[in-house]
Amino acid sequence: MNLQALSGQLLVGLINGSFYALLSLGLAIIFGLLNVVNFAHGALYMMGAFAAWMMATYLGIGYWWALLLAPAVVGVIGVVIERLLLRRLYGLDNLYGLLLTFGLTLIAEGLFHHAYGNSGNSYPVPEFLQGGVRLGFVYMPIYRGWVVGVSIFVCTLSWYVIEQTKLGAYLRAGTENPKLLQAFGVNVPLMFTITYGFGVALAAFAGVMAAPVYQVTPLMGSSLVIVVFAVVVIGGMGSIAGSIVTGLGLGLVEGLTKYLYPQASSVVVFVVMAIVLLIRPAGLFGRER
């Protein structure tokens, strides 16, 4: 057994898992309150990465500002989408939300594809995080450790805000019964907008984090979002902590598969999904609704 290769793959898996966790967290928050499955999540993640790359290329804005500005820009786009489009679909069957965001995904991908083609654009690793450290068997680039650390931090922070603060209590109340919450004088429509904007900003944040790791391409988000959907099915959207654990866990499973049987690494998440459906249809952390 080659420990070095194994731990290397597990590390890569952990990084992928961080992105799964960040994205499935956003999806779960949006679905919880708005009852919309945001297919555009992958496209918005891509836009986050592109926003960072464009800021660096055209405006000379560095990584740290991009980490703040790109999610803000994409979050504003999300607010516009919610106000102008999604809002018209509340009260209808929730498949329309999925279809609308699917259409938006095609538009976004088509536009970026038209402007930047298929080839990848690389985004430099910020100077401060260059280099790497030796951890026992494995050489870990500092940036990758940073990605894992920050993702876990952001996920934990979101979990804390949602489960432990007053704002989060409103959010959970809105998830249970928006009408009743509105009767208590809370501005629920505004909450919907902010929630969508926040979920989307989270996707863009993941995109900026991903820019130095992967190539920035117009299609980087769409195959990812399908995997994240599978992650969501496996974890169940019932619990925030559940989606974080499932995301990281599946990243590790993928890494392990890449070591044991590389050909299966692209499909293993879907196989796990099938197995979970057989054994526990509601998902690992889900509850039947």
Add this chain to the structure above:
Amino acid sequence: MSRLRSLEALGWGVLVAVGIVAPFVVYPVFAMNVLCLALFASAFNLLLGYTGLLSFGHAAFLGAGAYVTGLAAKTWGLPTELAVLSGTAVATALGAIFGSLAIRRSGIYFAMITLGFAQLVYFLVVQMSWTGGEDGLQGIPRGKALGLFPLDQQLTMYYFVFTAFLGAFFVIHRAIHSPFGHVLRAVRENEPRALSLGYDVDRYKLVAFVLSAALAGLAGSLKAVVLQFASLSDVHWHRSGEVVLMTLLGGMGTVVGPSVGALIVVALENYLTDVGSWVTVITGAVFVVCVLSFRRGIVGEVRALVARSFTGAGRKRSSSSPSSSG
């Protein structure tokens, strides 16, 4: 009602007549492409429009049919009919496997699960050696119909496809208007109620899913024979989205809606090939417009108009449910 019945007979007459004349009016390959995708969309509509299940992974069945037919005709040298049947059979088997797993969840999860399974099939097709990977499976022979009529003749090929289409379309029509179809609609409208009436809801859903997958596989098989290749775009999730668009645009839960939608989408893609990536943007925009303000689709709108003029009363049917009744 008898007026509607005769209207229906008229509809069938028009369909057959248009189908027979079509290859003399438009380019036959275009017409065949439309027929294949119309069948695909009609099969999909059986599930979305009549059972209320949104499958976001129907490309898996179309693609599986196409690739297996290609393999059977090209590598195994089977006659065309048998090749098409084997493609359909494999799609049916896949439908049974995926369906039995996917119906364990409902609503939006169902869509995500089918999407995941379709992606699984996509990656398998990319990796397996016989599929030709990125290049696709090329040079599929058309063979001879019944071992007699060479299908390299465009017109012969066309009528072969048209016959298969009519047969499949009839199956769909019968399924929808049979007691089975009524139970499906009951499941769509109110699943707990159908369950409490004693119907084995899961079984009905599964049968509908398998039937839909089989016909989607048939569509893919025919398409592979017509175009003589199977490509990755047939199993890609774009294709799964496209069939949703065709159905939505034409009118979900209507018999001919999906075919109308398929005609429009294929024509759109054909005439827009020059503009490259704008096709995706335009498709997306059509999607958004349909979802926001055109949920009944073309045939749904026309039917609402006709129904209004028949009854005289200006009552407007609600368009908020995923589909108006069939």
